Amino acid sequence: MSKFLINKYQSLEAYVPGEQPKDMEYVKLNTNESPFPPSQGVLDRISSAEVSKLNLYPDPDCKVLRKKIAELYGFESENVFISNGSDEILSFAFMAFCSEEKGAVFPNISYGFYKVYGDLYGVDYTEAPLKEDFTIDVNDYLNINKTVVIANPNAPTGLSLSVDEIEKIVKSNPDNVVLIDEAYVDFGGKSCIELVKKYENLLVVRTYSKSRSMAGARLGYAFGSKSLIDDLNRIKYSTNPYNINRLTLAAGEAAIDDNDYYMNRCKEIVEIREYSKRRLSELGFDYLDSDTNFIFAKSDKIIGEDYYRRLKENGVLVRHFSNPLISGYVRITVGTREQMDKLFEVTEKLLK
Ligand code: PMP
Numbered sequence: 001m002s003k004f005l006i007n008k009y010q011s012l013e014a015y016v017p018g019e020q021p022k023d024m025e026y027v028k029l030n031t032n033e034s035p036f037p038p039s040q041g042v043l044d045r046i047s048s049a050e051v052s053k054l055n056l057y058p059d060p061d062c063k064v065l066r067k068k069i070a071e072l073y074g075f076e077s078e079n080v081f082i083s084n085g086s087d088e089i090l091s092f093a094f095m096a097f098c099s100e101e102k103g104a105v106f107p108n109i110s111y112g113f114y115k116v117y118g119d120l121y122g123v124d125y126t127e128a129p130l131k132e133d134f135t136i137d138v139n140d141y142l143n144i145n146k147t148v149v150i151a152n153p154n155a156p157t158g159l160s161l162s163v164d165e166i167e168k169i170v171k172s173n174p175d176n177v178v179l180i181d182e183a184y185v186d187f188g189g190k191s192c193i194e195l196v197k198k199y200e201n202l203l204v205v206r207t208y209s210k211s212r213s214m215a216g217a218r219l220g221y222a223f224g225s226k227s228l229i230d231d232l233n234r235i236k237y238s239t240n241p242y243n244i245n246r247l248t249l250a251a252g253e254a255a256i257d258d259n260d261y262y263m264n265r266c267k268e269i270v271e272i273r274e275y276s277k278r279r280l281s282e283l284g285f286d287y288l289d290s291d292t293n294f295i296f297a298k299s300d301k302i303i304g305e306d307y308y309r310r311l312k313e314n315g316v317l318v319r320h321f322s323n324p325l326i327s328g329y330v331r332i333t334v335g336t337r338e339q340m341d342k343l344f345e346v347t348e349k350l351l352k
Contacts, residue, residue, distance in 0.1 A: 086220030
């Protein structure tokens, strides 16, 4: 830390992304990326003609992409916001809708960045404890004078609230923004985006990083009432108007044109997930009933940290969290069938 860093940031605990080691080729099941490449349409759009336009700024309004996303999901462009990864929308939303006066509430076990943004922006936040079975207690979020932030399905548990439960939360908080992070919704979860048409306080955040095989391109989007989207634009145009680069915009547009390709890959991942659950059961693991592209699993035979470490020594990366409430578990991204079989082969060996 330099002597120049201002006081309020000196105690900031930054987010620690999942590791991306380069020392060897791993079977990478640790950051919930898609194991499948982007569609042919995306590969074709990143042509040398597109690259040769990099001397020009991209469209800061992302007009074409907003229109395509709006049409695909039955919205108007004014209800769509585009960002550099969904992390950026979360950052803008914490800046726009949370403060010391307007606190925030999110589950105590959830996406780790919520807490980091809360700290970064000096938000008075509460971490509502999950129930013993790792489900969210809806009562913690009703009639509460705070901005609500919930990942649905939640991470790293993989468990979902129903659309009715989300509606109950949104309806009971007309003076608060309710942000629902649907990063993993395409793997069998139930989306609440239709509620955006009914409630001006609901913001639904999505990403291209998981179901659209574009984690490396950094692209996120959100649906909300025009007024909420205007608020996010106010923040965006006050920080970095050209937040999406030309190549990512082009890739994002092509990916919407190839929607069927992605939805079919999601179905494939769901099938591999169900196969993986069966294999984990055979190996004596317990796991939560995931609606996502990952499985949160534990075994009585090996503690979470040891399992993570020994897998890594054997070329398989999964994610382990040191939080004592979940340290017995590992989070396993659903990869290809071959990647999962490698995981099970190593696991069998370790448990012998
Ligand atoms: N929300 C959740 C729940 C996540 O797990 C992640 C990915 N780590 C994100 C948002 C951010 O994803 P990205 O910035 O790649 O869109």
